[in-house]
Amino acid sequence: MVKSKFVMPGDRVGYAEEFLAGEGVYEENGELFAAVAGETVVEDRVLKVKPIKELPKIVKGDVVLGRVVDVKNSMALVEIVRKKGFDRELMHTGIATLHISNVQDGYTKDLSNSVGYMDIIKARVVDENRLSLSTKEPEMGVIHSICSVCKTPMVKEGDKLKCPNCGKVELKKISKDYGTGEW
Numbered sequence: 001m002v003k004s005k006f007v008m009p010g011d012r013v014g015y016a017e018e019f020l021a022g023e024g025v026y027e028e029n030g031e032l033f034a035a036v037a038g039e040t041v042v043e044d045r046v047l048k049v050k051p052i053k054e055l056p057k058i059v060k061g062d063v064v065l066g067r068v069v070d071v072k073n074s075m076a077l078v079e080i081v082r083k084k085g086f087d088r089e090l091m092h093t094g095i096a097t098l099h100i101s102n103v104q105d106g107y108t109k110d111l112s113n114s115v116g117y118m119d120i121i122k123a124r125v126v127d128e129n130r131l132s133l134s135t136k137e138p139e140m141g142v143i144h145s146i147c148s149v150c151k152t153p154m155v156k157e158g159d160k161l162k163c164p165n166c167g168k169v170e171l172k173k174i175s176k177d178y179g180t181g182e183w
């Protein structure tokens with residue numbers, strides 16, 4: 001019995017020696033890959049990917065994971081990649097915004113001292129129509145970050161992040177879940 005799992009196009013789903021490529025699956029050099037986003041299904045040694053069309057709607061109050069794709073003066077643009085309680089990656093959900101006033105309690109002078117380009121943040125949706133996020137709660141904020149100099153994953157040191165490779169220190173609004181693998 002092969003456990004069904006959610007895959008994205010290009011994900012390796014198996015090997016040609018185990019399965020025949022069915023609908024939504026293609027073979028390349030003995031490996032099987034998903035051609036569509038969906039759920040893997042095995043029937044009589046035929047591996048298929050059943051496409052998923054319906055993705056969950058993001059609503060106010062949801063906790064999401066997002067990748068910071070741009071940091072401007074007063075807001076960061078965040079591509080939502082996960083929604084808590086939904087065990088699959090989201091695609092094309094849209095670009096959410098994290099306004100400087102929603103980053104943390106109190107006054108934030110410089111947004112770039114709170115989130116950085118390509119950081120993964122955990123945030124709460126505060127407005128579903130405009131896809132506005134907040135990271136004010138202690139468990140919200142940056143949950144994964146790589147060093148802007150040498151691309152090494154940063155480690156949490158007190159209320160800062162430090163690169164274990166080159167020693168660079170960065171200020172961030174850090175989630176209390178940073179580095180735990182939980183979110």
Ligand SMILES: [Zn+2]
Pocket residue numbers: 147148149150151152163164165166167168
């Ligand atoms: Zn570094």
